[in-house]
Amino acid sequence: MPFENVLIETHDGVATLTINRPKSLNALNTATVAELCLAVEQVADDRSVKALILTGAGDKAFVAGADIAEMAHMASPAALTFSELGHRLGDLLESLPIPTIAAVNGFALGGGCELAMACDLIYASEKARFGQPEVNLSVIPGFGGTSRLARRVGPHRARELIFTGDLIDAAHAERYGLVLAVLPPEQLLPHCREVAKKIAGKGPLAVSQAKKVLAAGADLPLQAANALERQAFATLFGSRDQKEGMAAFLEKRPPRFEGH
């Protein structure tokens, strides 16, 4: 299904969603967030897709935030609905059984930073800038930023970024652990595709279980997290892919995983 503000392409088991409103720096209005939800659901239904990349159109922005022109006239009920929609998008990305990669090609501000943080892995171009500048508008992050930024960079740094609204460059974001690597702009997408393709070649059931256990375990006491881990570990031994992966190792040949 074609979308107005989101481009979707799939190659070699890797889907790429591009937020495509470059004139407003890919700002997220309601229509775009709704389309992103549908696009993520479409990816979830396509069993040939093994990894998802999210990026922004143009060379300036990943996403410069939620659409301020649209939000300017919202009253509280509409703001709540908008925030719920953004939370739904984050939940959809986190519950996808495949890894998601944010390729941050420029500004990732407000809802843009929040969208990147709902992805499993974040890579940035040298031109990227991150921030939660909502206090400049006398609002706060509303697409999961208060919780996800604190989990990503720690509560102390999250407080500083959210209270000051300061932007940080890609190198700073890398020091904070928000970004895995900083690349020259032209190498960002090729690098993300390489990572995605590497993941796409692994046992998909294992990758999916790893994603699930990492996410669920993060908020649990160690004993409870370990209980989830051993259940998932044991479950994988009921799959054909586990037999195939171990047989292939012992027979010194590449494995052929089928996702069963």
Ligand code: HXC
């Ligand atoms: C709507 C936006 C926008 C946004 C940029 N534009 N960001 N439109 N919403 N978030 C538009 C501008 O109005 C302008 O349109 C065009 O994009 C180019 O932007 P400029 O400002 O001219 O570019 P530049 O001078 O290079 O500055 C880039 C910038 C700045 C630093 C990124 O645009 C900026 O500060 N944007 C807002 C960032 C922000 O506050 N984000 C958080 C939003 S709140 P025209 O028509 O004039 O060319 C949020 C809450 C999330 O995200 C939770 C919601 C529930």
